[in-house]
Amino acid sequence: MEYSPTTALIVVDVQNDFADPEGSLYVTGGEETLPFINANIGAARDAGSVIVRTQDWHPEHTPHFAEDGGIWPHHCVAGTWGAEFHPELAGEGPVVQKGTSGEDGYSGFTVRDPETGEESPTGLEQLLRDRDVTRVAVLGLATDYCVLDTAVDSARLGFETTLLADGTKPVNVEPGDGARAIAEMVACGVNVE
Numbered sequence: 001m002e003y004s005p006t007t008a009l010i011v012v013d014v015q016n017d018f019a020d021p022e023g024s025l026y027v028t029g030g031e032e033t034l035p036f037i038n039a040n041i042g043a044a045r046d047a048g049s050v051i052v053r054t055q056d057w058h059p060e061h062t063p064h065f066a067e068d069g070g071i072w073p074h075h076c077v078a079g080t081w082g083a084e085f086h087p088e089l090a091g092e093g094p095v096v097q098k099g100t101s102g103e104d105g106y107s108g109f110t111v112r113d114p115e116t117g118e119e120s121p122t123g124l125e126q127l128l129r130d131r132d133v134t135r136v137a138v139l140g141l142a143t144d145y146c147v148l149d150t151a152v153d154s155a156r157l158g159f160e161t162t163l164l165a166d167g168t169k170p171v172n173v174e175p176g177d178g179a180r181a182i183a184e185m186v187a188c189g190v191n192v193e
Helices: 030-046 124-130 143-156 177-187
Strands: 007-012 050-056 095-098 110-112 119-121 135-141 160-169
Touching: 007 030, 007 143, 030 050, 030 135, 030 160, 050 124, 050 143, 119 124, 135 143, 143 160, 143 177, 160 177
Parallel strands: 007 050, 007 135, 050 095, 135 160
Antiparallel strands: 110 119
């Protein structure tokens, strides 16, 4: 990836609950992405690019969780170890938290009311527009959920968007979900490296 001051690197949800084998919603191999992610953070920093980290930041109870009617186990509850960034993740740039009021927070750009489906912005788009960003690179966890929705939203909003596939791992709730997510991104105009 060629970084520049008009490029943003979006590091999606590299948090303990996803990237640590002890996490409640561990993405198999999630921790293996860290050297690649950190190398890209360094390259982006050196080029003067914007670096943004997204962070699931859920309340104790939310319709997002299985115990409250959703599909996911308890994860990334605000202020807990699971919600913290993985300790090996390079600490760079602003943080955009999502799901803070119980919304489904897959995309770094939008959150969705789990009952009405109504979407609202997180502030990420405005942050990038304020910094004159035109190109976006996306990596992190997980390929078939938060990375997928973040990359698709980025392309939909008019940013030239690239998925850095070596910096992602899928959940694969169903076998092949990760590959299908990449195909969906490509169909939505996302470049894949």
